[in-house]
Amino acid sequence: xxxxxxxxxxxxxxxxxxxxxxxxxxxxxxxxxxxxxxxxxxxxxxxxxxxxxxxxxxxxxxxxxxxxxxxxxxxxxxxxxxxxxxxxxxxxxxxxxxxxxxxxxxxxxxxxxxxxxxxxxxxxxxxxxxxxxxxxxxxxxxxxxxxxxxxxxxxxxxxxxxxxxxxxxxxxxxxxx
Numbered sequence: 001x002x003x004x005x006x007x008x009x010x011x012x013x014x015x016x017x018x019x020x021x022x023x024x025x026x027x028x029x030x031x032x033x034x035x036x037x038x039x040x041x042x043x044x045x046x047x048x049x050x051x052x053x054x055x056x057x058x059x060x061x062x063x064x065x066x067x068x069x070x071x072x073x074x075x076x077x078x079x080x081x082x083x084x085x086x087x088x089x090x091x092x093x094x095x096x097x098x099x100x101x102x103x104x105x106x107x108x109x110x111x112x113x114x115x116x117x118x119x120x121x122x123x124x125x126x127x128x129x130x131x132x133x134x135x136x137x138x139x140x141x142x143x144x145x146x147x148x149x150x151x152x153x154x155x156x157x158x159x160x161x162x163x164x165x166x167x168x169x170x171x172x173x174x175x176x177x
Contacts, residue, residue: 001016001017001034001087001089001091002016002017002085002087002088002089003015003016003017003031003085003086003087004080004081004085004086004087005073005077005086005087006077006078006079006080007073007074007077007078007079011023011024012024012069012070012073012074014031015080024066024069024070024073025066026062026063026065026066028066029062032065032066032069033065035069035072035073035087036065036068036069038087038091038093039068039069039072041118041122041158042093042117042118042158043072043115043116043117043118044118044120045111045115045116045118046072046111046112046115046116047068049108049111049112050067050068050071050072050108050112051064051068053071053108054067054068054071071108071112072112072115074098075098075100075108075112075113076093076095076096076098076112076113076114076115077095077096077098078096078098078099079096081096090154090157091154092161095114097114098113100113117161117162118162119162119163119164120162121159121162121163124145124155125155125158125159125162127145128141128145128152128155128156128159129159129171129175130175131144132156132168132171133168133171133172133175138152138153138156159171
């Protein structure tokens with residue numbers, strides 16, 4: 001899912017792969033759930049800060065998640081950028097420097113804006129890393145864990161990104177330390 005985000009008249013909009021522009025609303029539950037998963041997994045500090053910021057409405061899950069996603073997008077994606085999409089097919093965010101009127105006084109600056117990538121592996125990622133270090137193939141891992149090979153591939157990509165490595169050799173060295 002490739003997506004380009006932008007803000008227009010203080011509202012969050014996105015351009016999907018079909019080239020359609022749509023305003024993001026709390027009713028876009030599939031898009032919001034997808035983005036919440038990425039933010040929660042890959043940018044934990046940003047998610048936690050936003051969850052605390054919007055905790056007064058956490059009883060309304062739909063609105064709570066919409067507000068988190070909307071704020072995350074407003075802080076990290078401003079204009080339409082034709083050279084590079086904001087969320088690529090690998091589910092990687094390509095952040096932009098956003099002109100923010102609260103720069104220098106926002107309590108969430110540096111946490112939500114240009115957030116730090118979560119370098120800690122999830123339980124599943126650790127499990128897959130161990131399998132890889134023991135010489136298992138993607139197919140064998142998928143069969144053992146009852147998940148698709150595509151899911152295994154995505155976990156491996158996340159492992160490499162979180163650990164700042166590029167190969168199985170580097171993964172093995174990291175785990176031997």
